[in-house]
Amino acid sequence: METRKVYMDYNATTPLHPAVKDAMVRDLELYANASSMHQDGRAARARVEEARRAVAELIGAGADPERVVFTSGGSESNNTVFATAFHLGRKGPRRAIITTSIEHPCVLNAALWLKDEGFPVTFLKVDQHGKIDMDEFKAALGPETLLVSIMAANNEIGTIQDLAEIGRLAKAAGALFHSDATQAAGKIPVGVDEWKADYLTLSCHKIYGPKGVGALYIRKGAPIEPLIRGGHQEHGHRAGTYNNVGILGFGEAARLAKAELAEYAARVGALRNRLRDGIVAAIPKVKVNGHPVQVLPNTLNVSFPGAEGEAILLYLDLAGIEVSTGSACASGSLEPSHVLLATGVGPELAHGSIRFSLGRLSTEDDVDYVLSILPGVIKRLRAMSTVEA
Amino acid sequence: MSDAFNWLYSDVVKDHFMNPKNVYEPDEGFKADAQGMTGNVKCGDQMLFMLKVKDDVIEDVRWKTYGCASAIASTSMLSEVIKGMGIREAYNIKPEDIVKRLGGLPDNKIHCSVLGDKALRAAIDDHLAKTGREGAFRNEGVKIICTCLNISDRDIEDAVKQGARDWEGLQERTKIGTVCGGCKKEAEELLHEYVHIFAED
Numbered sequence: 001m002e003t004r005k006v007y008m009d010y011n012a013t014t015p016l017h018p019a020v021k022d023a024m025v026r027d028l029e030l031y032a033n034a035s036s037m038h039q040d041g042r043a044a045r046a047r048v049e050e051a052r053r054a055v056a057e058l059i060g061a062g063a064d065p066e067r068v069v070f071t072s073g074g075s076e077s078n079n080t081v082f083a084t085a086f087h088l089g090r091k092g093p094r095r096a097i098i099t100t101s102i103e104h105p106c107v108l109n110a111a112l113w114l115k116d117e118g119f120p121v122t123f124l125k126v127d128q129h130g131k132i133d134m135d136e137f138k139a140a141l142g143p144e145t146l147l148v149s150i151m152a153a154n155n156e157i158g159t160i161q162d163l164a165e166i167g168r169l170a171k172a173a174g175a176l177f178h179s180d181a182t183q184a185a186g187k188i189p190v191g192v193d194e195w196k197a198d199y200l201t202l203s204c205h206k207i208y209g210p211k212g213v214g215a216l217y218i219r220k221g222a223p224i225e226p227l228i229r230g231g232h233q234e235h236g237h238r239a240g241t242y243n244n245v246g247i248l249g250f251g252e253a254a255r256l257a258k259a260e261l262a263e264y265a266a267r268v269g270a271l272r273n274r275l276r277d278g279i280v281a282a283i284p285k286v287k288v289n290g291h292p293v294q295v296l297p298n299t300l301n302v303s304f305p306g307a308e309g310e311a312i313l314l315y316l317d318l319a320g321i322e323v324s325t326g327s328a329c330a331s332g333s334l335e336p337s338h339v340l341l342a343t344g345v346g347p348e349l350a351h352g353s354i355r356f357s358l359g360r361l362s363t364e365d366d367v368d369y370v371l372s373i374l375p376g377v378i379k380r381l382r383a384m385s386t387v388e389a
Numbered sequence: 390m391s392d393a394f395n396w397l398y399s400d401v402v403k404d405h406f407m408n409p410k411n412v413y414e415p416d417e418g419f420k421a422d423a424q425g426m427t428g429n430v431k432c433g434d435q436m437l438f439m440l441k442v443k444d445d446v447i448e449d450v451r452w453k454t455y456g457c458a459s460a461i462a463s464t465s466m467l468s469e470v471i472k473g474m475g476i477r478e479a480y481n482i483k484p485e486d487i488v489k490r491l492g493g494l495p496d497n498k499i500h501c502s503v504l505g506d507k508a509l510r511a512a513i514d515d516h517l518a519k520t521g522r523e524g525a526f527r528n529e530g531v532k533i534i535c536t537c538l539n540i541s542d543r544d545i546e547d548a549v550k551q552g553a554r555d556w557e558g559l560q561e562r563t564k565i566g567t568v569c570g571g572c573k574k575e576a577e578e579l580l581h582e583y584v585h586i587f588a589e590d
Contacts, residue, residue: 308433310457318407327457328433336433351433384412386426386435387455 005320006366010206010298010359011155011183012324016249017208017360023252024210024245034242035233044244051251055215058254059181059200060191064220069234070247073214074182074203075106076227078149080216080238081178081199082110084225085147089119094146094175096120100132101342102159103151107180108338111149120144129291130159130343138169145175152184152195156326156339156355157290158299160188167196176222182206182214186257187265187296198222204246208360209253213246260360268358269297271367275356276300278371283378285389287349289340300356301326303340303349306389307381312354315377321370326353348387399492402462409461411468413439413451421451423519425511427539428504429568430455436464436508442516445476452505459498463487464505471509480513480526482506483547499551499562507539534576537568545579554584 007015016024027047032040034048049065056065071077089095099111101123108123115121122140124132132150141148148170153160163179170177178199181190186207192200200217204210218224218237230239257264279286279302289301304312309327316323326337328351335341336350345353356370382389413419421439428435434456441449450468454460467487471479484503488494494502510526517525531541540563545553548562556573559565559580566573 306455308455308457308460311461314406314458318403347431347433351430383414384409384453384461385455386437386453387430 003320004369005322006369007322008356008358008362008366008370009322009324010362011158011296011355011357013205013211014208014359015361016210017253017256019256020209020249020252024249027248028245030244034244035231044242047248047251048242048244051248051254054251054255054258055202056217058185058190058258059202059217060189060193061217066235067218067220069216069218069224069237070243070250071214071216071238072212072243073205074104074180074201075214077201077203077214077216078104078106078178078180079110080224080227081147081149081201082107082114083227084223085119085176086114086117087225088223089114089146092146094144096122096140096142096144097147097149098122098124098137098140098145098170098175099149100124100126100151102126102130102154102156102339103149104155104180104182107149107151119146124150126159126342128344129294130154130157130289130339131291131294132161132166134162134165134169137166141169141173141175143174145170145173147176147178149178149180152179152181152190153188153296154290154339155183156337157301157343158183158296158357159291160184160294160296163195163197167194171196183296186253186261187298189261192217192219204250204253207253207257210246210249213243213250215250264360265297268360268362271358271362271364272298272300272356274364275358275367275370276302278367279374282371282375287345289343289345289353298358298362300358301340301353302356303345303353304378304381304389305349305352306385306387307352307378308385309336309352309354311381312352312377315381316354316370316373319373319377321373324355324357326355327351401466401490401492402459402494405462405465405491406458409465411450411452411465411472413437413453417451419449419451423512423516425508425513425515427507427511428456429537432538432564432567433457434460434501434504436460436504438505438508438512440512440516442476447471447474447476447479452508454504456504457498457501459494459501460504463491463494463502464508466490467505467509476513476516477526480510482509485547485551496561503544503563511539534579535563535565535568535572537572538564540565540572540576542579545576549580549584553580556580 032044034044053065176198180201182203198219202215204213287303309325313325328336340350424439426437437453439451484506553559
């Protein structure tokens, strides 16, 4: 059987960039504790600080690299922000949290935790394209608003929010502003000053670096409560021995992401459009989800009425094509994608949705191979379906 | 139980998924004597079973589904098993028998496999009704609790025997109460009763 492999699940994770791998292998034996004072320790620490500068530069914080704190990943970064809100809200007059209904589960569940603890939490609705309603946001903001946490770009549909305007409004209301930029970084320009972000979450493995490393940007003067208490690492904001090799891999990945951003967006965006146009032309009655323009260049989410998502995914998988789905069956829950449901896509369409996320190794041949397989899969599933397409 | 991450690649499951048997094709001119539909597309799966029955024996069968890979594979297997079988015996096939023949499915996929079984029962009920014996097999101690998904007291009992201990566990295995939810009170009472009787721990 043909063993061709086409990976189109870059929003789930990315392969290591060869240059990142080289950098990590080169320093793999640099075992010294980056907190140690001796020369090997200082050498390790120098690498960590070099990486910190590269990560800071990726998000427009190059002038202030020490505001970047390394963590174990996006989930830890996001949870640190919500833990901070918990401590602030218990002491101060501001207690209200504003977030959206389409956040990643680590933000949604952290917000639900605060709700359980008695904090007023607003989950903003989104429109059919996945954009928040600015009027609803303005109405929710008030003197009691403690934290606004709104993702920069959505992982499932790729919709990009109006971060500069959101940040401006949040700051005008005196609230702290956090954005989960896990999916945005390396795909679109990210600027903590343009967005007026007090906190910004990053994950390394989404930008061709290793898993198990992330970062939290904390603006100077913004309060922070450590999630992990212990030693004095990261100015006491995040204890734990430095993950030297992971961190320097993150630095190299961030440097490359910044250097390659324009080329990446143009090239991957063209491939994504080729895939989208090919699907729309070859398969009747599909629905492209997400925003038509304000969308990550690599992300394409499509619903195929009459065909169930997990079955589509696994027929594609048998042909070597790796994607993800918003179907409940694939998630192990009874509910399909909360993001698609929030955009008003009915459960019937959400169960039949597929996310194609492309990346730096995607090629025109990959796209054409998917276009040669996918129409047959959908036709076949629709033929055996009890549901009219 | 097969490995949770490699279930698709058991040769039996893979074969039934890639080449499902007895799928209904409109051009074929299959004339069904009886049919039954179960499930709801809002929940992500729906199944239609069509039967040719002679002298209470299933002569031939076709099915259609809006469903995932395990629903497709398990229904394909079920459709092979019941050919030539008496309707009473077919009515009493348990989903776990089919899962066993497939070489097992991971726990989170079991509920996908019950759909074919339920659609089959609905089709047999349809046959019984058409031959003047409406509900004849329901006297075998089965009572429908969840009318949306055609889930009986026996299904709840079976789910408890397989490890369901609470409402979530019961839903995981049977999908009960996921459409209108109107059966929850009655189902929970049965659940507690069966947990009391069958749960060892």
